[in-house]
Amino acid sequence: MANLDLNLMVIFDAIMQEQSITSAAERLSMTQPSVSNAVSRMRHVWNDPLFVKQGRGIRPTPYAITLWENIGDPLESIRLAAVKSAFDPATLQRTFRIATTDWMADLFWLSLRQSIEKEAPHVNIHAVPYNVNGESLLLNADVDMVLDYFEGNSSMVHTQHLFDNHFVCAMRPDHPLANEELTIDKFASAEHLLLSLSGEASGGVDIELRKQGLTRRISMTVNHCYNLATLLINTDMITTIPLPIILKHVNSGQLVIRRTPFPMAPGPISMSWHTRHQRDQATLWLREKILAVLNNGLYEELRHLPFK
Secondary structure (H helix, E strand, O other): OOOOOHHHHHHHHHHHHHOOHHHHHHHHOOOHHHHHHHHHHHHHHHOOOOEEEEOOEEEEOHHHHHHHHHHHHHHHHHHHHHHHHHOOHHHOOEEEEEEEOHHHHHHHHHHHHHHHHHHOOOEEEEEEEOOOOHHHHHHOOOOOEEEEOOOOOOOOEEEEEEEEEOEEEEEOOOOOOOOOOOOHHHHHHOEEEEEOOOOOOOOHHHHHHHHOOOOOEEEEEEOOOOOHHHHHHOOOOEEEEEHHHHHHHHHOOOOEEEOOOOOOOOEEEEEEEEHHHOOOHHHHHHHHHHHHHHHHHHHHHHHOOOOO
Protein backbone atom coordinates (compact mmCIF):
# COMPACT_ATOMS: atom_id res chain seq x y z
CA MET A 1 0.00 0.00 0.00
CA ALA A 2 2.95 2.31 0.59
CA ASN A 3 3.73 2.28 -3.14
CA LEU A 4 0.11 2.80 -4.21
CA ASP A 5 -0.30 4.93 -7.33
CA LEU A 6 -2.41 7.88 -6.18
CA ASN A 7 -3.80 8.15 -9.69
CA LEU A 8 -5.82 5.05 -8.86
CA MET A 9 -7.58 7.07 -6.16
CA VAL A 10 -8.53 9.74 -8.71
CA ILE A 11 -9.86 7.14 -11.16
CA PHE A 12 -11.68 5.32 -8.38
CA ASP A 13 -13.32 8.57 -7.27
CA ALA A 14 -14.47 9.33 -10.84
CA ILE A 15 -15.99 5.85 -11.20
CA MET A 16 -17.81 6.22 -7.89
CA GLN A 17 -19.23 9.56 -8.98
CA GLU A 18 -20.30 8.40 -12.43
CA GLN A 19 -21.21 4.78 -11.55
CA SER A 20 -19.95 3.94 -15.03
CA ILE A 21 -16.55 2.99 -16.45
CA THR A 22 -17.37 4.69 -19.76
CA SER A 23 -18.55 7.95 -18.16
CA ALA A 24 -15.54 8.00 -15.82
CA ALA A 25 -13.23 7.59 -18.82
CA GLU A 26 -14.93 10.51 -20.58
CA ARG A 27 -14.66 12.70 -17.49
CA LEU A 28 -10.96 11.90 -17.08
CA SER A 29 -10.20 12.15 -20.83
CA MET A 30 -8.98 8.56 -20.75
CA THR A 31 -9.80 5.56 -22.91
CA GLN A 32 -12.21 2.98 -21.54
CA PRO A 33 -9.59 0.18 -21.70
CA SER A 34 -7.21 2.35 -19.65
CA VAL A 35 -9.83 2.85 -16.94
CA SER A 36 -10.70 -0.86 -17.02
CA ASN A 37 -7.03 -1.72 -16.57
CA ALA A 38 -6.89 0.68 -13.62
CA VAL A 39 -9.88 -1.10 -12.08
CA SER A 40 -8.03 -4.42 -12.41
CA ARG A 41 -5.08 -2.91 -10.56
CA MET A 42 -7.39 -1.52 -7.86
CA ARG A 43 -8.94 -4.95 -7.34
CA HIS A 44 -5.49 -6.46 -6.90
CA VAL A 45 -4.26 -3.72 -4.56
CA TRP A 46 -7.39 -3.62 -2.39
CA ASN A 47 -8.24 -7.32 -2.73
CA ASP A 48 -11.89 -6.62 -3.48
CA PRO A 49 -14.07 -6.72 -6.64
CA LEU A 50 -15.00 -3.05 -5.98
CA PHE A 51 -17.67 -2.87 -8.74
CA VAL A 52 -20.29 -5.30 -10.04
CA LYS A 53 -22.51 -4.87 -13.10
CA GLN A 54 -26.05 -3.59 -12.47
CA GLY A 55 -28.49 -2.25 -15.07
CA ARG A 56 -26.94 0.40 -17.28
CA GLY A 57 -24.18 1.06 -14.79
CA ILE A 58 -22.23 -0.62 -12.03
CA ARG A 59 -22.83 -1.04 -8.33
CA PRO A 60 -20.00 -0.52 -5.80
CA THR A 61 -19.31 -3.20 -3.24
CA PRO A 62 -19.64 -2.40 0.48
CA TYR A 63 -15.84 -2.13 0.66
CA ALA A 64 -15.81 0.38 -2.21
CA ILE A 65 -18.47 2.50 -0.53
CA THR A 66 -16.53 2.58 2.74
CA LEU A 67 -13.28 3.37 0.93
CA TRP A 68 -14.90 6.22 -1.00
CA GLU A 69 -16.35 7.70 2.17
CA ASN A 70 -12.81 7.85 3.57
CA ILE A 71 -11.01 9.27 0.54
CA GLY A 72 -13.74 11.36 -1.14
CA ASP A 73 -13.49 14.46 1.02
CA PRO A 74 -9.67 14.63 1.05
CA LEU A 75 -9.55 14.24 -2.73
CA GLU A 76 -12.16 16.93 -3.20
CA SER A 77 -10.31 19.29 -0.88
CA ILE A 78 -7.21 18.90 -3.02
CA ARG A 79 -9.21 19.31 -6.23
CA LEU A 80 -11.07 22.40 -5.01
CA ALA A 81 -7.85 24.03 -3.86
CA ALA A 82 -6.56 23.73 -7.42
CA VAL A 83 -9.62 24.28 -9.64
CA LYS A 84 -12.51 25.83 -7.71
CA SER A 85 -11.63 29.36 -8.76
CA ALA A 86 -11.30 28.14 -12.35
CA PHE A 87 -14.79 26.58 -12.63
CA ASP A 88 -16.54 28.34 -15.48
CA PRO A 89 -20.02 27.30 -16.63
CA ALA A 90 -19.28 28.90 -20.01
CA THR A 91 -16.77 26.13 -20.79
CA LEU A 92 -18.73 23.29 -19.14
CA GLN A 93 -19.63 20.46 -21.52
CA ARG A 94 -22.09 18.17 -19.77
CA THR A 95 -25.40 16.39 -20.30
CA PHE A 96 -27.59 16.13 -17.21
CA ARG A 97 -30.32 13.49 -17.10
CA ILE A 98 -33.19 14.61 -14.84
CA ALA A 99 -36.11 12.36 -13.93
CA THR A 100 -39.21 14.53 -13.83
CA THR A 101 -42.87 14.69 -14.81
CA ASP A 102 -44.24 16.69 -17.72
CA TRP A 103 -45.78 19.34 -15.49
CA MET A 104 -42.52 19.91 -13.60
CA ALA A 105 -40.71 20.31 -16.91
CA ASP A 106 -43.41 22.80 -17.89
CA LEU A 107 -42.65 24.81 -14.75
CA PHE A 108 -38.86 24.78 -14.90
CA TRP A 109 -37.59 23.97 -18.39
CA LEU A 110 -38.05 27.31 -20.16
CA SER A 111 -36.42 29.44 -17.45
CA LEU A 112 -33.71 26.83 -16.95
CA ARG A 113 -32.93 26.77 -20.66
CA GLN A 114 -32.80 30.56 -20.86
CA SER A 115 -30.31 30.57 -17.99
CA ILE A 116 -28.23 27.86 -19.65
CA GLU A 117 -28.11 29.76 -22.94
CA LYS A 118 -26.66 32.77 -21.11
CA GLU A 119 -24.22 30.99 -18.80
CA ALA A 120 -23.46 27.48 -20.08
CA PRO A 121 -24.21 27.10 -23.81
CA HIS A 122 -22.61 23.64 -23.98
CA VAL A 123 -24.81 22.11 -21.24
CA ASN A 124 -27.63 19.76 -22.22
CA ILE A 125 -30.66 18.91 -20.07
CA HIS A 126 -32.39 15.63 -20.91
CA ALA A 127 -35.72 14.81 -19.26
CA VAL A 128 -36.22 11.18 -18.23
CA PRO A 129 -39.80 9.92 -17.65
CA TYR A 130 -40.50 9.73 -13.94
CA ASN A 131 -42.93 6.89 -13.41
CA VAL A 132 -40.75 4.46 -11.48
CA ASN A 133 -38.90 4.49 -8.18
CA GLY A 134 -36.73 7.62 -8.08
CA GLU A 135 -34.35 6.16 -5.53
CA SER A 136 -33.52 3.26 -7.87
CA LEU A 137 -32.88 5.68 -10.74
CA LEU A 138 -30.32 7.53 -8.64
CA LEU A 139 -28.68 4.48 -7.08
CA ASN A 140 -28.32 2.82 -10.49
CA ALA A 141 -26.90 6.04 -12.02
CA ASP A 142 -29.71 6.15 -14.60
CA VAL A 143 -30.22 9.85 -13.83
CA ASP A 144 -28.27 12.70 -12.24
CA MET A 145 -31.27 14.17 -10.42
CA VAL A 146 -34.90 13.58 -9.55
CA LEU A 147 -36.98 16.76 -9.74
CA ASP A 148 -40.42 16.00 -8.32
CA TYR A 149 -41.96 14.12 -5.42
CA PHE A 150 -39.32 11.78 -4.00
CA GLU A 151 -39.81 8.83 -1.72
CA GLY A 152 -36.79 7.01 -0.39
CA ASN A 153 -34.54 6.66 2.63
CA SER A 154 -31.15 5.72 1.23
CA SER A 155 -28.22 7.37 2.98
CA MET A 156 -26.64 7.67 -0.49
CA VAL A 157 -29.28 10.18 -1.66
CA HIS A 158 -29.52 13.87 -0.72
CA THR A 159 -32.87 15.67 -0.96
CA GLN A 160 -33.65 19.40 -0.85
CA HIS A 161 -37.26 20.48 -0.37
CA LEU A 162 -38.48 23.01 -2.95
CA PHE A 163 -42.16 23.62 -2.27
CA ASP A 164 -45.39 21.98 -1.13
CA ASN A 165 -47.75 20.80 -3.84
CA HIS A 166 -51.27 21.85 -2.82
CA PHE A 167 -54.27 19.95 -4.20
CA VAL A 168 -57.26 21.90 -5.51
CA CYS A 169 -60.50 21.14 -7.32
CA ALA A 170 -60.51 22.69 -10.81
CA MET A 171 -63.30 23.31 -13.35
CA ARG A 172 -64.37 25.76 -16.07
CA PRO A 173 -65.66 29.13 -14.81
CA ASP A 174 -69.25 28.48 -15.96
CA HIS A 175 -69.41 24.96 -14.55
CA PRO A 176 -72.63 24.32 -12.56
CA LEU A 177 -70.52 23.85 -9.41
CA ALA A 178 -68.32 26.92 -9.93
CA ASN A 179 -70.55 29.43 -8.17
CA GLU A 180 -71.95 27.44 -5.28
CA GLU A 181 -70.62 25.77 -2.19
CA LEU A 182 -68.77 22.59 -3.11
CA THR A 183 -70.12 20.09 -0.59
CA ILE A 184 -68.76 16.59 -0.41
CA ASP A 185 -72.02 15.17 -1.78
CA LYS A 186 -71.98 17.50 -4.80
CA PHE A 187 -68.31 16.72 -5.30
CA ALA A 188 -68.94 12.96 -5.25
CA SER A 189 -71.85 13.30 -7.70
CA ALA A 190 -69.83 15.21 -10.29
CA GLU A 191 -68.08 13.67 -13.29
CA HIS A 192 -64.36 13.45 -12.62
CA LEU A 193 -61.24 13.63 -14.74
CA LEU A 194 -58.28 11.81 -13.18
CA LEU A 195 -54.61 12.30 -13.93
CA SER A 196 -53.11 8.82 -13.48
CA LEU A 197 -49.54 8.16 -14.55
CA SER A 198 -49.99 4.47 -13.76
CA GLY A 199 -53.31 4.09 -15.56
CA GLU A 200 -55.14 3.08 -12.38
CA ALA A 201 -58.61 4.66 -12.17
CA SER A 202 -58.34 5.40 -8.47
CA GLY A 203 -56.39 7.70 -6.21
CA GLY A 204 -56.14 9.48 -2.88
CA VAL A 205 -59.49 11.23 -3.42
CA ASP A 206 -61.26 7.87 -3.59
CA ILE A 207 -59.72 6.86 -0.27
CA GLU A 208 -61.06 10.03 1.33
CA LEU A 209 -64.52 9.52 -0.16
CA ARG A 210 -64.69 5.93 1.06
CA LYS A 211 -64.09 7.21 4.60
CA GLN A 212 -67.37 9.10 4.18
CA GLY A 213 -69.15 6.11 2.63
CA LEU A 214 -69.10 7.74 -0.82
CA THR A 215 -67.79 6.91 -4.29
CA ARG A 216 -67.36 8.98 -7.43
CA ARG A 217 -67.59 8.41 -11.16
CA ILE A 218 -64.27 8.75 -12.93
CA SER A 219 -65.47 9.63 -16.41
CA MET A 220 -62.04 9.86 -17.99
CA THR A 221 -58.37 9.37 -17.13
CA VAL A 222 -55.26 10.86 -18.72
CA ASN A 223 -51.65 9.79 -18.24
CA HIS A 224 -50.10 13.18 -18.98
CA CYS A 225 -50.92 16.84 -18.43
CA TYR A 226 -50.88 18.24 -21.95
CA ASN A 227 -54.61 18.17 -22.69
CA LEU A 228 -55.94 18.09 -19.14
CA ALA A 229 -56.87 21.79 -19.03
CA THR A 230 -58.46 21.65 -22.50
CA LEU A 231 -60.67 18.80 -21.39
CA LEU A 232 -61.81 20.71 -18.30
CA ILE A 233 -62.44 23.93 -20.24
CA ASN A 234 -64.66 22.18 -22.77
CA THR A 235 -66.58 19.64 -20.66
CA ASP A 236 -68.55 19.28 -17.44
CA MET A 237 -65.78 17.30 -15.76
CA ILE A 238 -63.95 18.49 -12.66
CA THR A 239 -60.63 17.30 -11.37
CA THR A 240 -58.62 17.26 -8.15
CA ILE A 241 -55.11 18.21 -9.11
CA PRO A 242 -51.90 19.77 -7.80
CA LEU A 243 -52.21 23.52 -8.37
CA PRO A 244 -48.98 23.96 -10.43
CA ILE A 245 -50.34 21.72 -13.18
CA ILE A 246 -53.17 24.12 -14.03
CA LEU A 247 -51.80 27.35 -12.52
CA LYS A 248 -51.36 29.23 -15.80
CA HIS A 249 -54.93 28.37 -16.84
CA VAL A 250 -56.23 29.64 -13.48
CA ASN A 251 -54.23 32.86 -13.82
CA SER A 252 -55.62 33.37 -17.35
CA GLY A 253 -59.20 32.85 -16.16
CA GLN A 254 -59.78 29.70 -18.21
CA LEU A 255 -60.22 27.60 -15.07
CA VAL A 256 -61.33 28.28 -11.51
CA ILE A 257 -60.34 26.34 -8.43
CA ARG A 258 -62.17 25.45 -5.24
CA ARG A 259 -61.06 23.92 -1.99
CA THR A 260 -61.60 20.20 -1.79
CA PRO A 261 -64.50 19.37 0.58
CA PHE A 262 -62.11 17.31 2.70
CA PRO A 263 -58.53 17.96 3.81
CA MET A 264 -55.74 16.75 1.51
CA ALA A 265 -52.17 17.01 2.69
CA PRO A 266 -49.87 18.74 0.18
CA GLY A 267 -47.16 16.68 -1.46
CA PRO A 268 -43.57 17.82 -0.92
CA ILE A 269 -41.67 18.56 -4.13
CA SER A 270 -37.89 18.35 -4.03
CA MET A 271 -34.74 17.86 -6.01
CA SER A 272 -32.71 14.78 -5.11
CA TRP A 273 -29.25 13.61 -6.14
CA HIS A 274 -26.81 10.82 -5.33
CA THR A 275 -23.99 11.48 -2.90
CA ARG A 276 -21.53 10.81 -5.74
CA HIS A 277 -22.58 14.24 -7.09
CA GLN A 278 -22.61 16.00 -3.74
CA ARG A 279 -19.21 17.61 -4.30
CA ASP A 280 -19.38 17.91 -8.08
CA GLN A 281 -19.08 21.59 -9.08
CA ALA A 282 -21.18 21.18 -12.23
CA THR A 283 -24.06 19.52 -10.38
CA LEU A 284 -23.86 22.15 -7.65
CA TRP A 285 -24.17 24.82 -10.36
CA LEU A 286 -27.25 23.05 -11.76
CA ARG A 287 -28.89 22.91 -8.34
CA GLU A 288 -28.27 26.64 -7.93
CA LYS A 289 -29.92 27.32 -11.31
CA ILE A 290 -33.01 25.32 -10.32
CA LEU A 291 -33.27 27.24 -7.06
CA ALA A 292 -32.87 30.51 -8.96
CA VAL A 293 -35.84 29.60 -11.18
CA LEU A 294 -37.92 28.82 -8.11
CA ASN A 295 -36.93 31.99 -6.26
CA ASN A 296 -37.54 34.24 -9.25
CA GLY A 297 -41.24 34.61 -8.44
CA LEU A 298 -42.27 31.00 -9.05
CA TYR A 299 -42.31 30.11 -5.35
CA GLU A 300 -44.74 32.92 -4.52
CA GLU A 301 -47.06 31.77 -7.28
CA LEU A 302 -47.02 28.20 -6.02
CA ARG A 303 -47.50 29.23 -2.40
CA HIS A 304 -50.49 31.47 -3.11
CA LEU A 305 -53.79 29.66 -3.71
CA PRO A 306 -55.99 31.89 -5.89
CA PHE A 307 -59.34 30.86 -4.44
CA LYS A 308 -62.27 33.17 -4.97
